[in-house]
Amino acid sequence: MELQKYIERFKVTETPFYFYDIDLLKETFSEASAQISTIPNSTLHFAVKANDNATILRYANEYGFGIDAVSGGEILKAVEAGIPGNRIVFAGVGKTDREILIGIDHDIMCFNAESVPEIDIINKLAAQRNKTARIALRINPNVDAHTHKNITTGLEENKFGIALDDMVDVIRRIQALPHVSYHGLHFHIGSQVLEFDCFVQLCHKINEIQDRLEALGIQTQSINVGGGLGVDYEDPMGHPVADFKGYFQTFREHLRLRPGQSFHCELGRALTAQYGALISRVVYVKQAKRKQFAILDAGFTDLMRPSLYQAHHKALNLTSDGKAETYDLVGPICESTDVFGQDETLPATRRGDLIALLSAGAYGHVMASTYNSRPLVGEITSEDIVL
């Protein structure tokens, strides 16, 4: 990711703000697009919950991506960016009537349904519109993604999806209802997954499930393997683009798609993390007894991942080349979890220096809040800057 190139603009922009490097976005999107195209009949759905910036959505559309939405608001943002309904899938355990109607009215590709009561309501609302809504069943495959416990979603104890044991009954129920149709199977085992063994296991599970459904004469049109491909948070400059090649190769080699079946995945983090940075200023450097603190004007209201799940973002001082020293990097918010890093090595840091927190393009701005009556953090892209 290029940052120094834009430094003169950064110096005069009010901090904190998110910066997105569109050159790296294009490199990322091209690579993802090239790699998924090795699987026939495939669609990459961008998980818009990772980043709903309008420019990024516009590029997602340009590269032919679909959208994975988890709320009615996300469907509307995708539609506004020009993405057609037939490339949108809609997941979530608590879809409200209003949100379901947004999906029905935009003729989305399918609802990734997570419970029987939800399917009954989709049927009822589709009847009101005199339509038939396509349903993919979100199956909880009980595969461990070996990631942080707060972002594991495919275990029996998680709230997501329908248990394998209930799957056939639920499909029969969908087939019996007049305003929904059974379209496919959906899975999502977790996020920031770097060991592809979990995806191999997922493929084996899906293969078994497909054999079982076929034996019962149940036809499945689409297989959606969800998202979860991780990125390198410790060395973002060394690995600016996620391993799309290895990821899609895993599915190409291990997933037995049936003739005519479509393949779908829903990547969020891997499509956005590495070309985003949160740019902030050092307000004070404070010497404590055993530590020195660099206190930033950015806090967890702007980037919540560190306080939400102990995530770590690599920090760079963009405006100092002094001798390396050790700092705790903290925000200004009145909560002790407002810490970005402990014992970070940075060049000698002073008040006014610009600090970049890297890999912040996914689950960054979308989680920002105005807690402490702070203004909502802004966003700029490299396209907004004339060099």
Ligand SMILES: *Cc1c(COP(=O)(O)O)cnc(C)c1O
């Ligand atoms: C969050 C989410 C994704 C995207 O996950 P990433 O780890 O960002 O790729 C995909 N599908 C569903 C259903 C999700 O909830």
